[in-house]
Amino acid sequence: MAAGVVVALVALIAAGSFSGAFAAFQQFADPGLLARWGTPVARTASNLAAAVTLGSLVLAAFVLPAGRDGRRALSVAGLSAGVWTVAALTALVLGTSWATFLPMDDPAFGTALWSYLTDGEVGRALLGAALLAAVTSTTALLVRGPTGAAVAIVLVLGALGLQASTGHASGAASHDLAVSAMFLHLVGAAIWLGGLAGIALLGHRATTRAATVRRYSAIAGWCFVAVAVSGLVSSWIRLGSLSALETDYGALLITKVLLLAALGGAGWLHRRNVVRHLEGVQRLDGGSRRAAGLFWRLAAVELLAMGAVSGVAVALGSTAPPVPDEPIADPTPAELVTGHPLPPEPTFVRWLTEFQWDALFAYGCAAGVVVYLSWYRRLRRRGDRWPVLRAVSWCCGMLALFWVTSGGAAAYGHVLFSGHMVQHMVLAMVVPLFLVLSAPVTLLLRAVPARRDGSRGPREWVLFLVHSRYGTFLAHPIVAAVLFAGGMILFYFTPLFEWALTTYLGHVWMFVHFTLVGYLFANALIGIDPGPSRPTYPMRLVLLFATMAFHAFFGVALTSGTSLLVPEWFGLMGREWGPSAIEDQQLGGAIAWGIGELPTLLLAVGVAVQWSRSDAREARRSDRAAERDGDAELEAYNAMLARRAERSKRSS
Structure with missing residues (x-):
């Protein structure tokens, strides 16, 4: 040393x-x-x-x-x-x-x-x-x-x-x-x-x-x-x-x-x-x-x-590098505010081809794919089955996360409020949906051996977080719904929004927060992984639609609002294309209102499918029990009705 x-x-x-x-x-x-x-x-x-x-x-x-x-x-x-x-x-x-x-x-x-x-x-x-x-x-x-x-x-x-x-x-x-x-x-x-x-x-x-x-x-x-x-x-x-x-x-x-x-x-x-x-x-x-x-x-x-x-x-x-590490000599308004040039006017193709790379999240997405597929391969080599569609879902989630943090959504989300809202909605509703359906916690628990020496590896840390008081509290369906819906108000109408736009730490926190809260909410509704005590299926649908109604209210508030959020950022871009800053913010409100409809529908369908499968499994269990005991439960029920009828006849 x-x-x-x-x-x-x-x-x-x-x-x-x-x-x-x-x-x-x-x-x-x-x-x-x-x-x-x-x-x-x-x-x-x-x-x-x-x-x-x-x-x-x-x-x-x-x-x-x-x-x-x-x-x-x-x-x-x-x-x-x-x-x-x-x-x-x-x-x-x-x-x-x-x-x-x-x-x-x-x-x-x-x-x-x-x-x-x-x-x-x-x-x-x-x-x-x-x-x-x-x-x-x-x-x-x-x-x-x-x-x-x-x-x-x-x-x-x-x-x-x-x-x-x-x-x-x-x-x-x-x-x-x-x-x-x-x-x-x-x-x-x-x-x-x-x-x-x-x-x-x-x-x-x-x-x-x-x-x-x-x-x-x-x-x-x-x-x-x-x-x-x-x-x-x-x-x-x-x-x-x-x-x-x-x-x-x-x-x-x-x-x-x-x-x-x-x-x-x-x-x-x-x-x-x-x-x-x-x-x-x-x-x-x-x-x-x-x-x-x-x-x-x-x-x-x-x-x-x-x-x-x-x-x-x-x-x-x-040492002075060949490319001077100094502010640009004649910066544009966008370069003064954001530190990078204004991207060209967005089109559908440019949303897919523009990049604003983030090395940390790009590395994290690539590592996530490698780790998940290595665990999948480990199960297959020892003869255990794991649905291929879950692996596909995980890769789609990582691809969506990469696009949001380094692709067209990142390029336009830094200069347009509407682009930022696209980032928010994909992070909070699309990426978590793919991650929940891939069941990463269940795969980890099956693929990673437990440690016996008192240390905490990935398996032990996940189990600790899932079963800890704080993890149980945050994963509770009502708490997750409050964080998912109420977190938007706290984020956009406090200095947190400006902090996320102007600092890298805030930028990272924003991505992690949106994704984690969205995962907790989706996992409480349709999760496969170990988690909280989930409510009954009718209550899940009520919770989903109540949360989405609040989301729609937030979108309507932005759509009808006339006060610009973080005006020293979005109001000073010097854009010569697209709507004005306030019109773009109102467009972002419409996106928050409308873009969540498809993920909400998918979540509702997922809850309905799980509900139907649960009823089918319960019916099969009842049929098997009836075959074993000669339908003793039904016989006891009929006998109880017969006794009540006899008592009613005597009293009359």
Whole structure:
């Protein structure tokens, strides 16, 4: 670990010296040696500490048993988050000096620092990330168990999201794609590096447990793909062409790619050799010591390479790219507001062919298809049956989610309220319908083996969420209906809407919220997966139509409204095509009113079909019972009627 930190600093100095990123500025604007070299050193320390924090939390939540090792992982996360906080604040102060060209001993530096933290978008984001790191430190040291680790992970993801938003100038070309790629890159690299560092810090006991290494290796494989894909996207945005590889920026980028390839090879060796050796040894004898020794040797190589990658990455981020990372010189109104050019006037074909890529959700959709089909294949190989139509339904759901987050709906949903409403309706009503019909929870429970060591894998986490008090409450049909219908009012008529439009974290939250609430509502009505105590079929239909009536009321309110929502966004696009902003908003209300009719009809048909099948199954059960006992129930009923008739005759 110490050697990895030293290698990171050496790589930083070497790469920075090569590219001249930290060389002295012009004499009248030089912030000083401390700011120029202290800032990247503090950023490197901050990145490494953030990685150890997230990696240790992932170990505690998904890999290690909730005992001694889990508590130690949380302690490591809490301490590293404290280091992360100090390093992030140090980098923030030194970075202010660098950004404002003011030495820290300048009398005006204090005023400049306050202005940077309160008025500057980058300063506020970095300060927010540092504060979240401090909260993470406290949380990780106080909580116990995988649930507490999961809460702390959400805090870390929020901090990394804020950090990712500062990695590309607002208003520069491909800003949204660059931010999503940076977020995916930061998360993947942090879990990969931090997970291995966390295992190393936990010591010999954890490394000799085959399950720990195997589980980490599987997670690291997904992280490697995420880092590679997001790195490729970010590199292309900043290079612009292959000829730019001949620049200093290109040379550092090639160095980073080679180091990542070496890391990928080391991870492959982990899966192929170390895990096999550890699983073949049942107790701590010479064989397991040799296997553990092999693990430590490969881990040392990985940690050293990761340190080098971290140092080169900071130097790369401080080096001017071939494509200037600056706001567009003569931006259009749409570029000023959204950070990307206004798409052409929408047509049916353009709704299918326009793209505004989101690296995080594109990767998530592809991973979702791969995981579901791998579970489906696992069932088929062992001879179990699983309906093909469920797999088709899942793939359709992932395709619809991809189109909403990266396709034509994303391109027009960012500039048109009506386009945004199409996104909302597809996320809340179409995607969940496909996901519910694919029964992913049932497939997971059948395909993924249970863990016996007290840790929580995907199966254990799903069962925990389904049966927990909070999960049961949120999945209750009435609660799900209230969230589904009432959430629209809370979202569109509060600052949440503007937050979702103007920040990437809000953007991600919006997509996750709409999809999750829609899934809970659809699962309460026609779900196949384990879930809440569902009401009777007539009550389901009443709940469905009551919710849709509220949805229609919301659409009518928008259609007849004359006050523009978020006017500083939709009202300043400078569109020369299409209806005016208020007319487009009214069109969005009509879409909210009308586009939900087909999903509502499908949900109603689904409830009716399940109702009919339930009655048919009940009739078959009654017939089988009658065959077994000679229709004793009917005979008893007829006898009871005969006795009543006899008593009535006597009384008369």
